[in-house]
Amino acid sequence: MQQPAEVFDAIVVGSGISGGWAAKELCEQGLRTLVLERGRNVVHQKDYPTAQMHPWEFKYRGRMSREFYEQNPLISKAAGFGADTAHFFIQDKDHPYVQQKPFDWIRGYQVGGKSLTWGRACQRWSDYEFTAPHRDGYGIEWPIGYNDVAPWYSHVEKFIGVCGTKDGIEAMPDGEFLPPFDFNCVEKHMHKVVQEHFPDRHLVHARWAHLTEPEEIHLQQGRGKCQARNLCMRGCPFGGYFSSVSSTLPWADKTGNLTIRPFSVVHSVRYNEDTGRASGVKVIDTNTHEEFIYEARIIFLNASALNTNLILLNSNSSRFPHGLGNDNGLLGTHIGFHLYRGSVSGRMPGFGDSYMYGFNPSEPILANFRNLKRQEMDFVGGYTTFCGAYRERKHHLPDSEVQIGADFKHAVSEAGDWYIYMYMQGETIPKKGNRVFLSADKKDQWGIPLLVTEVGYDENDEKMLADFLEQGTEMLEKFGCTDIRTRDSGQAPGLDIHEMGGVRMGKDPGDSLLNEWNQLHLCKNVFVTDGACMTSTGNQSPSILYMALTARAANFAAKEFKQGRL
Amino acid sequence: MNRRDALKLTGSILGTTVIGAACFLDGCKRANRESGLITTSDLALLDELGETILPATDRSPGAKDAGIGIFMKTIVTDCYAPAEQQRFIDGLGQIRQRAEREYGKGFMELSPIERYGLLLPLDKEAREAAGKGETHYFSMFKQLTLWGYFSSEPGATKALRYNPTPGKFVGCIPYNEGDKAWAR
Numbered sequence: 227m228q229q230p231a232e233v234f235d236a237i238v239v240g241s242g243i244s245g246g247w248a249a250k251e252l253c254e255q256g257l258r259t260l261v262l263e264r265g266r267n268v269v270h271q272k273d274y275p276t277a278q279m280h281p282w283e284f285k286y287r288g289r290m291s292r293e294f295y296e297q298n299p300l301i302s303k304a305a306g307f308g309a310d311t312a313h314f315f316i317q318d319k320d321h322p323y324v325q326q327k328p329f330d331w332i333r334g335y336q337v338g339g340k341s342l343t344w345g346r347a348c349q350r351w352s353d354y355e356f357t358a359p360h361r362d363g364y365g366i367e368w369p370i371g372y373n374d375v376a377p378w379y380s381h382v383e384k385f386i387g388v389c390g391t392k393d394g395i396e397a398m399p400d401g402e403f404l405p406p407f408d409f410n411c412v413e414k415h416m417h418k419v420v421q422e423h424f425p426d427r428h429l430v431h432a433r434w435a436h437l438t439e440p441e442e443i444h445l446q447q448g449r450g451k452c453q454a455r456n457l458c459m460r461g462c463p464f465g466g467y468f469s470s471v472s473s474t475l476p477w478a479d480k481t482g483n484l485t486i487r488p489f490s491v492v493h494s495v496r497y498n499e500d501t502g503r504a505s506g507v508k509v510i511d512t513n514t515h516e517e518f519i520y521e522a523r524i525i526f527l528n529a530s531a532l533n534t535n536l537i538l539l540n541s542n543s544s545r546f547p548h549g550l551g552n553d554n555g556l557l558g559t560h561i562g563f564h565l566y567r568g569s570v571s572g573r574m575p576g577f578g579d580s581y582m583y584g585f586n587p588s589e590p591i592l593a594n595f596r597n598l599k600r601q602e603m604d605f606v607g608g609y610t611t612f613c614g615a616y617r618e619r620k621h622h623l624p625d626s627e628v629q630i631g632a633d634f635k636h637a638v639s640e641a642g643d644w645y646i647y648m649y650m651q652g653e654t655i656p657k658k659g660n661r662v663f664l665s666a667d668k669k670d671q672w673g674i675p676l677l678v679t680e681v682g683y684d685e686n687d688e689k690m691l692a693d694f695l696e697q698g699t700e701m702l703e704k705f706g707c708t709d710i711r712t713r714d715s716g717q718a719p720g721l722d723i724h725e726m727g728g729v730r731m732g733k734d735p736g737d738s739l740l741n742e743w744n745q746l747h748l749c750k751n752v753f754v755t756d757g758a759c760m761t762s763t764g765n766q767s768p769s770i771l772y773m774a775l776t777a778r779a780a781n782f783a784a785k786e787f788k789q790g791r792l
Numbered sequence: 793m794n795r796r797d798a799l800k801l802t803g804s805i806l807g808t809t810v811i812g813a814a815c816f817l818d819g820c821k822r823a824n825r826e827s828g829l830i831t832t833s834d835l836a837l838l839d840e841l842g843e844t845i846l847p848a849t850d851r852s853p854g855a856k857d858a859g860i861g862i863f864m865k866t867i868v869t870d871c872y873a874p875a876e877q878q879r880f881i882d883g884l885g886q887i888r889q890r891a892e893r894e895y896g897k898g899f900m901e902l903s904p905i906e907r908y909g910l911l912l913p914l915d916k917e918a919r920e921a922a923g924k925g926e927t928h929y930f931s932m933f934k935q936l937t938l939w940g941y942f943s944s945e946p947g948a949t950k951a952l953r954y955n956p957t958p959g960k961f962v963g964c965i966p967y968n969e970g971d972k973a974w975a976r
Contacts, residue, residue, distance in 0.1 A: 278956075280945065280948075280956065281943040281948060281975070281976070282943055282944050282945045282948065285866065285870075286866070286867060286870065286871055287863075287939065287940070287943040288943075289871060291870045291871055292870060292871050292872065292873065293870070407961050407963075408961060408962060408963025408964070409963050410963040410964060411963065411964040413963070414963075414964070451959075451960075453957050453958060453959050453960075454958045454959065454960055454961035455956060455957055455958065457956075578967065578969075579966060579967055579968070580964050580965070580966065580967055581964075581965050581966070581967035581971070582961070582962060582963055582964065582965060583958060583960070583961065583962040583965050584955075584958035584959070584960055584961035584962060585958065585961070585974075585976075586961050586963075587961075618973065618976075619942065619952065619973035619974075619975075619976075620973065625919065628912065629915055629919070630844065630845045630846075630908070630911055630912060630915050630934070631844070631845075631847060631908055632847050632849045634845075634846075635845075635846045635847065635849065635852070635854075635951070636849070636851060636852075638938065639851075639852065639951045639952055639972055639973060640969070640970065640971065640972065640973055641967055641971065641973040641974075642973070
């Protein structure tokens with residue numbers, strides 16, 4: 227085992243959406259910071275090989291070969307996966323895990339992680355989401371509330387650039403917004419119908435991490451205006467959407483305090499029995515399989531929700547034989563995710579004289595209207611609904627028409643009917659039985675135990691899904707849709723790519739792992755600020771909360787560091 | 793690409809099923825990869841089949857200009873499941889036989905009007921089969937032709953409007969009947 231000569235104040239494990247933020251804040255505060263990334267390096271613009279490719283330049287026009295699908299039944303299911311984005315996803319065979327219950331674990335191992343391929347929705351949590359689990363008896367109390375995070379939401383929003391409108395909705399507090407993306411004509415109609423028929427519901431413009439009108443701070447990052455290509459997940463050569471690669475990491479690098487070490491999988495966090503603190507991390511070079519020890523006074527775990535669980539579970543010492551900080555045995559339990567199974571769609575007659583210019587990379591949001599201030603339904607938790615209307619090339623002609631030949635070609639070269647869709651993003655209950663743990667006998671190619679997933683749906687999910695399908699249908703009927711179809715995708719948990727929890731925050735060290743500053747209760751110089759820290763799942767897209775919590779914790783850590791307490 | 797597009801790909805919205813999709817949904821057995829699954833003479837036939845479905849007109853090029861034969865060969869060889877490949881190859885045989893039976897000559901010797909006359913009832917048959925949940929071989933030719941043509945350079949840029957970098961998004965603009973759709 228080798229001990230590198232460089233000295234670091236802080237180590238950040240992971241370079242994705244939260245790791246990038248930890249690196250930026252720590253470096254700006256003057257801490258010499260090492261970012262460990264298990265995958266390869268990705269440099270903004272240079273490493274976006276498909277960004278400017280035309281559809282006809284892809285051999286299978288966006289799809290992959292049969293052989294690839296056969297070998298990658300898991301990763302090829304991910305939203306946005308295709309020939310143009312495959313390089314930002316793992317391949318199944320390289321990274322096995324054990325599914326005690328079906329769980330689609332979607333991963334992107336490279337500098338930037340899944341921030342390259344994320345959905346970019348950026349709604350804030352309301353205080354109701356922080357308080358509802360305890361209020362309605364389906365979770366423990368969060369140690370923080372909306373007011374603790376609000377200034378950090380602003381801090382993050384201003385830097386990454388989030389478009390949207392200030393709508394004054396209780397379920398979804400306003401943020402610092404750049405101008406919104408337009409509604410199209412049918413979405414304007416939907417907005418009006420919701421206002422007229424559902425006074426307690428709010429259909430609003432997308433709150434998405436796109437630079438609709440870049441400000442000085444964004445130009446300083448070298449990022450420019452979103453070009454409305456909606457090819458985001460290839461990596462944006464314009465820096466139109468936020469990723470670690472286009473924004474936080476190069477920003478951190480400018481301070482001169484950043485070192486990124488790719489191809490470095492973290493095996494465990496090392497605990498010093500004498501000091502009662504973590505002393506560093508054990509790293510394995512993924513190519514050479516050499517082991518290294520890196521030491522630092524502060525360690526941020528941002529390895530992605532389940533990998534952060536894995537690292538802590540694998541960090542054993544005589545003081546902590548069952549994983550670092552895990553006296554209560556709750557590490558790896560209470561895994562949550564988002565209920566994504568339901569969608570509703572229908573044909574929208576009319577509006578034949580309207581069309582759109584450009585490709586909207588965002589989607590209108592219907593704020594949660596269930597169980598907001600008290601439990602009103604036969605299920606707990608709420609759901610956010612994403613929706614929209616689109617008009618593509620004509621795909622269907624009336625059956626009576628001739629459907630080959632010149633006239634047919636001209637007909638299908640024109641725009642077709644409008645369609646409306648909605649899909650849900652529902653809160654799930656964090657339960658002790660929904661857990662991950664280490665395999666007793668199976669290891670990966672670096673000798674690290676495989677993660678076992680035991681996470682499933684429950685009756686609450688089924689009731690919420692049924693409610694969404696019913697309400698969605700009713701709204702589409704009110705819009706005037708025909709041919710309405712409801713769908714339960716039946717997908718396994720995980721495919722939502724919103725897995726969270728396992729190292730939850732809480733007030734009481736007896737029933738939680740982290741305190742209000744995301745420090746392990748029992749090992750204060752280890753911070754967890756990725757999805758693993760979540761006490762409950764809420765119903766908003768979680769990434770921006772991870773970023774806000776990370777910035778908040780990193781600034782706290784830097785202050786403690788400077789005052790000699792860490 | 794966002795989650796909206798992912799929903800569409802599953803066919804949940806438009807109700808269209810992509811042939812070959814069965815592979816990544818259910819997994820499938822490895823094909824016996826024989827070289828020359830689709831022969832040179834097949835390629836010429838595929839070009840003409842595609843051209844009959846989407847012919848060159850004064851408004852836009854035809855499927856042959858989009859290299860539709862090569863495209864079909866690539867997709868069928870590398871993406872189709874073995875059973876689908878077999879149906880596709882059998883379909884080519886059936887088209888050839890049909891030409892002999894109805895016109896007393898090979899498909900390649902037929903005039904464009906004769907080809908059109910041959911394929912018109914086949915398309916009806918295929919659509920009826922689709923209504924019953926069956927996959928007719930002609931649906932494969934047609935689906936591949938549409939996909940390959942509109943994603944090709946001539947199809948995307950001449951039959952449709954192609955603008956990979958719009959620069960901004962405008963929600964509502966006028967659309968007049970006959971306007972070309974945006975290529976994606």
